[in-house]
Amino acid sequence: MIHNGIEFDTYFKNYPDENGYFGKYGGVYITPELKAAMEEITEAYFTICKSSKFISELRKIRKEFQGRPTPISYLERLSGKLGNVQIYVKREDLNHTGAHKLNHCMGEGLLAKYMGKKKIIAETGAGQHGVALATAAAYFGLECDIYMGAVDIKKQAPNVSRMKILGANVIEVTHGLATLKEAVDAAFEAYAKDYKNCIYCIGSVLGPHPFPMMVRDFQSVVGIEAREQFLSMTGELPDAVVACVGGGSNAMGMFSGFLNDPVDIYGVEPLGRGPALGDHAASLTYGTEGIMHGFNSIMLKDENGEAAPVYSVSSGLDYPSSGPEHAFLHDLGRVKYDVIDDDEAIDAFFTLAKLEGIIPALESAHAVAYAMKLAKTMSHGSILVNLSGRGDKDMDYVIEKYGIR
Numbered sequence: 001m002i003h004n005g006i007e008f009d010t011y012f013k014n015y016p017d018e019n020g021y022f023g024k025y026g027g028v029y030i031t032p033e034l035k036a037a038m039e040e041i042t043e044a045y046f047t048i049c050k051s052s053k054f055i056s057e058l059r060k061i062r063k064e065f066q067g068r069p070t071p072i073s074y075l076e077r078l079s080g081k082l083g084n085v086q087i088y089v090k091r092e093d094l095n096h097t098g099a100h101k102l103n104h105c106m107g108e109g110l111l112a113k114y115m116g117k118k119k120i121i122a123e124t125g126a127g128q129h130g131v132a133l134a135t136a137a138a139y140f141g142l143e144c145d146i147y148m149g150a151v152d153i154k155k156q157a158p159n160v161s162r163m164k165i166l167g168a169n170v171i172e173v174t175h176g177l178a179t180l181k182e183a184v185d186a187a188f189e190a191y192a193k194d195y196k197n198c199i200y201c202i203g204s205v206l207g208p209h210p211f212p213m214m215v216r217d218f219q220s221v222v223g224i225e226a227r228e229q230f231l232s233m234t235g236e237l238p239d240a241v242v243a244c245v246g247g248g249s250n251a252m253g254m255f256s257g258f259l260n261d262p263v264d265i266y267g268v269e270p271l272g273r274g275p276a277l278g279d280h281a282a283s284l285t286y287g288t289e290g291i292m293h294g295f296n297s298i299m300l301k302d303e304n305g306e307a308a309p310v311y312s313v314s315s316g317l318d319y320p321s322s323g324p325e326h327a328f329l330h331d332l333g334r335v336k337y338d339v340i341d342d343d344e345a346i347d348a349f350f351t352l353a354k355l356e357g358i359i360p361a362l363e364s365a366h367a368v369a370y371a372m373k374l375a376k377t378m379s380h381g382s383i384l385v386n387l388s389g390r391g392d393k394d395m396d397y398v399i400e401k402y403g404i405r
């Protein structure tokens with residue numbers, strides 16, 4: 001399929017290019033020392049991802065440890081309420097640890113093992129990435145240092161306990177605002193000091209090359225499974241595919257399976273409290289081109305051109321940029337990016353729970369809310385939603401803030 005001059009048959013051969021660019025987005029904007037570390041990871045990944053031993057080991061892990069393939073469920077009662085459109089969800093909530101994140105963390109852990117690294121280093125905000133990575137580290141017998149802001153440690157007590165039970169060291173970062181940004185800085189600093197023994201693991205399709213490519217590749221299992229499953233369930237492809245976009249890993253995993261198909265693709269960003277800067281995290285919808293955290297993409301900036309403060313009811317979506325591949329697909333028009341606000345997401349959270357017996361993560365509830373809106377604009381057809389994770393982590397917060405709806 002050709003869209004805007006881009007051949008999607010050969011898309012994955014051409015993007016990213018050898019310097020890690022998707023069009024003008026991506027690249028490696030870091031210190032020379034860290035650049036050397038990224039080059040080592042890139043080289044190792046290109047060798048290892050072609051090795052049949054690596055591929056078969058990852059396949060075995062997917063099946064026997066993660067519980068893949070995750071199913072697709074048809075949402076009969078929700079579809080019935082919305083008219084003549086059939087809604088399906090890919091159940092990443094049923095992946096081990098309850099979300100899609102383990103798909104790339106197990107890949108990163110296996111890569112670390114093949115590279116002979118002893119330790120995994122990362123930062124975490126809400127703790128979801130930290131928990132998935134601590135799980136992978138335990139599985140592979142690697143040490144795991146997770147940097148976390150003191151403020152987030154207080155807010156995310158259950159995830160801190162999970163990481164500790166899994167054997168990770170949770171390292172408290174107390175300087176500055178003591179949240180995610182400071183944790184990123186501290187983790188990078190530690191990594192630069194000891195990159196011979198360690199690997200830095202990024203939690204989405206973000207950061208310097210090769211991470212946007214590598215995390216997409218590890219998540220592509222979602223799109224590959226979903227396409228096959230949907231075809232065998234219905235005999236057709238879906239008319240539309242929908243996923244929420246924070247950094248963009250669950251979305252890239254799902255979208256990569258359908259880029260070369262005549263399928264409409266929608267990425268859903270969090271509109272939070274509304275369109276004023278600081279009230280949302282819809283970077284592709286409202287942002288402009290800029291460099292942060294080692295890559296060029298579309299980002300939300302404050303008056304000084306720095307990353308702007310962002311907000312969303314779902315902590316997994318509140319990041320001031322998105323992966324460079326999303327910026328590229330946005331400019332190409334191959335994927336349409338749109339927004340869902342807090343209230344719409346909360347409404348979808350309760351609707352899915354009450355009608356279908358599935359409590360979604362608040363992140364995933366954004367995608368469900370968008371599918372519900374989209375269905376009302378279609379006379380017939382089908383929509384496949386990536387249900388990126390389960391909502392157990394969000395229940396207490398939702399009940400405290402919104403009560404039972």
Ligand SMILES: *Cc1c(COP(=O)(O)O)cnc(C)c1O
Pocket residue numbers: 099100101128203204205244245246247248249250251316317361363364388389390
């Ligand atoms: C972290 C998270 C997200 C957002 O991350 P992406 O990289 O945009 O996928 C979405 N859903 C769940 C359940 C998450 O934990």
